[in-house]
Amino acid sequence: MKxxxxxxxxxxxxxxxxxxxxxxFIVPHGKIVGLIGPNGAGKTTVFNLVxxxxxxxxGKIKLDGVSLVGMSPDRIARMGISRTFQMIRLFPHMTxxxxxxxxxxxxxxGLFDAVFRIPPLSTEEKHNEERCMEMLEYVGLExxxxxxxxxxxxxxQKLLEIARALIADPEILLLDEPAAGVNLTMLKxxxxxxxxxxxxxxxxxxxxxxxxxxxxxxxxVVVLDYGQEIAVGAPHQVRKNKKVLDAYLGNIxxxxxx
Amino acid sequence: xAYLEHLLVLASIYIxxxxxxxxxxxxxxxxxxxxxxxxxxxxxxxALLAKVIGLSWIASVxxxxxxxxxxxxxxxxxxxxLRGDYLAIATxxxxxxxxxxxxxxxxxxxxxxxxxxxxxPELLGYRFASVNxxxxxxxxxxxxxxxLIHRIIHSPFGRxxxxxxxxxxxxxxxxxxxxxxxxxxxxIGAGFAGLAGSLYAHYITFIDPTTFTFTETVxxxxxxxxxxxxxxxGSIIGAIILTxxxxxxxxxxxxxxxVAASRQIIYSVALILLxxxxxTGILGENPNRKNKxxxxxxxxxxxxxxxxxxxxxxx
Ligand SMILES: Nc1ncnc2c1ncn2[C@@H]1O[C@H](COP(=O)(O)OP(=O)(O)OP(=O)(O)O)[C@@H](O)[C@H]1O
Ligand SMILES: [Mg+2]
Numbered sequence: 001m002k003x004x005x006x007x008x009x010x011x012x013x014x015x016x017x018x019x020x021x022x023x024x025f026i027v028p029h030g031k032i033v034g035l036i037g038p039n040g041a042g043k044t045t046v047f048n049l050v051x052x053x054x055x056x057x058x059g060k061i062k063l064d065g066v067s068l069v070g071m072s073p074d075r076i077a078r079m080g081i082s083r084t085f086q087m088i089r090l091f092p093h094m095t096x097x098x099x100x101x102x103x104x105x106x107x108x109x110g111l112f113d114a115v116f117r118i119p120p121l122s123t124e125e126k127h128n129e130e131r132c133m134e135m136l137e138y139v140g141l142e143x144x145x146x147x148x149x150x151x152x153x154x155x156x157q158k159l160l161e162i163a164r165a166l167i168a169d170p171e172i173l174l175l176d177e178p179a180a181g182v183n184l185t186m187l188k189x190x191x192x193x194x195x196x197x198x199x200x201x202x203x204x205x206x207x208x209x210x211x212x213x214x215x216x217x218x219x220x221v222v223v224l225d226y227g228q229e230i231a232v233g234a235p236h237q238v239r240k241n242k243k244v245l246d247a248y249l250g251n252i253x254x255x256x257x258x
Numbered sequence: 259x260a261y262l263e264h265l266l267v268l269a270s271i272y273i274x275x276x277x278x279x280x281x282x283x284x285x286x287x288x289x290x291x292x293x294x295x296x297x298x299x300x301x302x303x304x305a306l307l308a309k310v311i312g313l314s315w316i317a318s319v320x321x322x323x324x325x326x327x328x329x330x331x332x333x334x335x336x337x338x339x340l341r342g343d344y345l346a347i348a349t350x351x352x353x354x355x356x357x358x359x360x361x362x363x364x365x366x367x368x369x370x371x372x373x374x375x376x377x378x379p380e381l382l383g384y385r386f387a388s389v390n391x392x393x394x395x396x397x398x399x400x401x402x403x404x405x406l407i408h409r410i411i412h413s414p415f416g417r418x419x420x421x422x423x424x425x426x427x428x429x430x431x432x433x434x435x436x437x438x439x440x441x442x443x444x445x446i447g448a449g450f451a452g453l454a455g456s457l458y459a460h461y462i463t464f465i466d467p468t469t470f471t472f473t474e475t476v477x478x479x480x481x482x483x484x485x486x487x488x489x490x491x492g493s494i495i496g497a498i499i500l501t502x503x504x505x506x507x508x509x510x511x512x513x514x515x516x517v518a519a520s521r522q523i524i525y526s527v528a529l530i531l532l533x534x535x536x537x538t539g540i541l542g543e544n545p546n547r548k549n550k551x552x553x554x555x556x557x558x559x560x561x562x563x564x565x566x567x568x569x570x571x572x573x
Contacts, residue, residue: 051431077433089431091424094417102421103432106414111442114413115406121413168432 002065004029004172004203005050010059012045012227019045021227022059027172032194032204034214034235037224038247043207044086046224047174051083052076063171080171084161084178086207092150096141096160099149100132101125103164132167138193139163155182162190172203179210191217215239223247263389265502267461270393270400271454272497276481277407277490278450283479284487285411286443287423292333292349293451293478295356296326298470300452301459302360302367305376308460315379319456326452329356330444338440353472360467372466379460392461399457403450408490410446419443420488480525484532486539495540503528535561 003026012020020042027033035043048054050061052073061068068076077083082103091099106128108121136142139159144152152160162178175194179187187210194204194217208214214221215235223231223238225247231238238244275297282290304322307313313321333352337344360367367373379386379395386395410416421429422436429436459465481500485492504521512520532539535558556569 053427053430072435073427073430074433074435077431083431085428085431089425089428091421091428094420094424098417098420101414102417102429102434109414109418109434111410111415111446114410114415117409117413125414164432 001029003027004064005205006060006062006065007046007050008060008062010046010049010061011057012042012049012054013057018227020049020056023224023228025222025229025232027203027205028220029203030198030201031219032198032206032217034218034221035205035207035224036209036211036214036221041224042227043224044176045227047083047176047207050076051081051174077168081174082165082168082170082172083174084158084165084176086176086180088154088157088161090149090157090161090164093148095146096136096149096152097129097132097145099160099164100136100167101128103168104128104132105169135163135167139189155186158182159186159190162193166197170202172205173197175204175206175208177207177209179208179213187213211239260389263393265505267389267393267396269498269501270396271458271461272478272481272501273400273494274403274450274454274457275478276485276493276497277404278447278454279478280482280485280488280490280493281407281411281419281443281450282447283482284489284493285416285423286419286440288440288443289346290349290444290447291346291472291475291479292351292353292356293447294470294472294474295349295353296329296448296451297455297458297474297478298356298360298465298467299329299448300326300455301465301470302373302455303452304456305373305459305465306366308377309373309375315377315460316381318460319453322456322459323449323452326455327445327449330448331441334441334444338437350472353470353475357467357470360470367467370466370468372464373459374464376459376463376465378463396457396461399453403453404490404494407446407450411490415439415442423488477525480529483539484528486541489539489541492539492541500525500528 005027007026008024010020010023011018023042023046025033035046037043045054049056050068052068052071052075056069059069063076063079063081066079068079071079091102094102106124108124113121133142133145136145139162141152141156141160141163144156149157149160158178158181162175165173165175178190182190191213194206197204206214206218218235220232221235221238222229223241223244225243230243230247231241233241275293279290279293282288282293300322303325304318307321308315308318329352333348334345337348361369363369378392386392411419418429418434418439421432421434422439426436458469477500481496482493483496484499485494485496504524507517507520507524556565559565560568
């Protein structure tokens with residue numbers, strides 16, 4: 001079977017910096033793939049290229065065989081790619097439930113439906129709200145339904161952003177450091193949630209610095225250094241890879257050696 | 259007293275203007291500094307069609323609305339693809355261009371002479387000639403407009419507009435075609451401004467370029483800011499306050515040039531007070547409106563010393 005997401009010889013420079021340097025890897029259907037690497041390795045840039053927020057200098061990006069190059073971010077999102085951001089991006093002055101309602105697939109967000117409302121919007125809105133509430137219950141935010149997003153704690157905001165990406169029911173979920181700054185209980189919860197999603201056949205690409213989290217969760221790990229994949233494989237293989245050790249030993253993160 | 263009724267007609271027109279501007283500024287988060295131009299386009303199109311072509315009032319109004327809405331889209335298309343505050347500058351420039359056109363396209367607009375003798379509205383053979391009759395008409399149109407705007411804002415469509423105001427990138431990441439939504443918001447806002455312009459033209463029965471200046475836009479923005487960005491009720495209150503506020507000076511025996519200047523002073527003082535006491539406007543967006551109104555007055559009372567304890571801050 002064709003991989004769900006294919007990245008081939010992707011390049012992106014910022015001025016003199018080659019942030020992504022002929023990077024290639026794939027994300028197969030129904031798997032969790034970890035994208036790791038030292039700070040500044042180009043992981044977030046890869047996400048921004050895949051989701052269309054940045055345009056690549058060259059290279060291929062394909063979702064289910066369809067090229068995403070040149071598509072606008074909203075179009076790519078509608079093709080079935082949901083993402084979260086390293087710096088959380090919620091709608092801060094809107095309620096938790098409104099944040100969710102904006103993500104759920106809704107055919108009735110047009111002006112015509114706002115004015116004429118034929119048939120009435122209420123049944124669909126209610127149904128959507130119930131689905132959003134189920135998701136909020138799952139991440140433990142159901143009591144915050146009417147709270148403004150900006151009033152949530154950092155961890156809760158992270159969870160809301162993940163929940164929001166999930167409710168869109170994407171083909172593939174791109175998570176940029178979902179575990180950063182989240183306590184252990186939450187971390188376990190996020191891990192369990194992602195495993196559950198995989199068991200339902202969902203595909204996930206995840207950037208994360210927490211090695212234990214990545215090693216326990218992922219089917220495959222892609223290690224990025226200076227914008228290029230230096231190792232790809234099962235977690236236990238990658239952690240013994242010489243290049244990976246070198247890349248990380250230049251860094252402070254020694255945990256990987258053990 | 260025809261004077262009061264006259265003021266109420268103006269207030270209705272300004273309510274439509276500030277509510278429509280709020281869709282663009284307050285709900286979608288686009289700084290539009292050319293609202294007076296859309297107001298003027300509606301006024302001129304409607305006036306010219308009714309007077310020169312002899313179109314019926316209702317048809318003239320509809321073309322005024324469409325013309326203004328199209329102008330909104332036209333100005334939006336080139337600058338919405340760019341990031342940043344291009345729209346503010348573009349709309350500002352657009353406002354000046356429109357005014358220059360009104361002034362210089364003399365074969366059509368008669369330039370600074372303006373257009374006199376615009377026919378009063380006529381609907382199904384009934385002519386809204388007196389101030390009283392016009393008041394009825396303008397209040398009905400204002401209520402329908404506010405109702406429509408309310409309906410548009412409180413819908414999944416309106417929710418997307420607010421998401422764009424909050425965070426465009428997040429909105430894009432959820433698959434929203436934000437350029438489409440912004441253009442629609444501009445078209446709706448400009449269209450309602452066109453409607454207000456048409457009402458104005460057929461009410462005063464005379465228009466000239468001096469009515470549609472940047473100062474007029476500033477007044478509309480002040481109404482929105484005073485009432486609270488993203489609050490429809492706020493826009494209504496803001497429009498009423500700023501329409502009525504400077505009126506009492508008329509009754510003081512002052513030379514006319516002083517009166518005109520004092521109006522500006524009153525607007526400025528009102529806005530300075532607002533920024534001091536309540537930078538988010540009288541009603542910033544909050545579902546808990548009633549409490550907010552109460553809090554505003556309690557807080558005001560505390561600030562000016564009518565109340566000893568500071569009212570509890572609302573969340
Ligand atoms: N918009 C930008 N403009 C200029 N340089 C950028 C931009 N975005 C990223 N870079 C540079 O590209 C390189 C890769 O950055 P990127 O954010 O992709 O790293 P990362 O792997 O996500 O790092 P981290 O783990 O710290 O989040 C860095 O050197 C960064 O400074
Ligand atoms: Mg990053």
